[in-house]
């Protein structure tokens with residue numbers, strides 16, 4: 001396979017993946033299928049799919065959102081991926097980040113802490129079974145897969161309830177973590193499927209604890225910083241390897257620059273991917289997955305859209321294949337996306353999406369900054385006699401103008417995303433951008449003198 005976009009004959013990284021986090025701004029069904037063509041074009045051969053509330057759950061239909069994909073769409077997606085040589089790895093949360101499950105009344109009793117909807121109590125009767133049921137549900141459609149990602153990250157409240165506390169006193173924290181997951185690992189092994197989990201809960205484990213988990217599951221080391229090794233050190237990964245763990249890397253093509261941003265920080269995304277690819281190649285890691293977080297958790301507002309991040313998505317494929325950045329990444333991405341458009345994959349809206357999203361982010365930031373400027377004027381900040389009504393009015397008008405711009409670019413954002421994401425999610429996204437600044441502006445307009 002040769003084309004002008006890639007320079008090497010063989011890929012530096014054997015498994016080159018993109019993560020679709022579908023719990024925020026899920027692509028319309030036709031777009032979801034179309035993305036596979038774009039991935040293939042970018043020589044990405046793996047997709048990690050976090051269906052969450054978009055999956056057509058059979059046993060627990062209450063886990064579906066209002067636009068969940070149909071069984072037929074999921075099957076078409078899997079069939080098409082197979083035809084294009086793209087390996088699908090499904091992701092089902094098993095421990096932390098079970099917000100979509102634990103927020104439902106029926107599953108409330110399984111929480112580790114009563115008012116925390118994130119973590120499941122591993123010792124609650126029936127808790128593990130829910131996870132098993134979800135895994136089984138996903139396996140109904142994902143036949144013939146090699147890997148299954150079980151999440152397992154950020155279980156911040158692990159060991160908080162009385163039962164778990166005394167289990168830890170007797171057996172240790174890692175034993176509690178494994179107690180919950182081992183039967184699920186075994187369930188997958190029996191079907192010839194290798195589990196994968198995020199690595200963060202194991203970063204402080206000692207070698208003998210790691211040896212116990214190494215036989216069960218691969219670890220996916222995640223870090224989305226410019227220098228990824230600030231958060232997951234090379235020593236930690238050496239320790240994983242020494243214990244016999246197979247490790248993967250997770251960079252981010254989007255969703256790594258803050259929970260409420262509208263655009264990815266391109267320079268950070270590319271540096272992050274490049275650092276991971278260099279290291280993964282050297283360490284012969286199993287693969288590199290560029291994550292694409294759409295919400296930092298189920299209860300966060302959505303972050304930037306995939307449509308706004310097509311360049312970093314494509315460049316992730318380029319870096320994973322060639323092991324380096326193109327001479328001019330922006331030019332490369334522009335040519336690549338134009339070429340894809342000519343091949344019938346919709347990408348021509350990308351530059352508009354990026355420009356509008358950038359404006360939306362800048363004007364939202366302006367409202368926050370302008371509100372601070374306004375409120376810090378002397379007459380509002382404890383010295384009522386020091387007032388220049390002219391300046392106060394000017395600052396207030398600047399605030400009103402910034403808010404008007406937010407609303408204007410939010411409308412533009414809706415237009416450029418139309419057809420790519422179901423209308424209901426487009427509306428929720430722009431609401432999540434308008435409402436916080438609207439609250440600040442209204443508070444100021446109601447409560448201040450000028």
Ligand SMILES: [Zn+2]
Nearest residue numbers: 121122161164
């Ligand atoms: Zn517990």
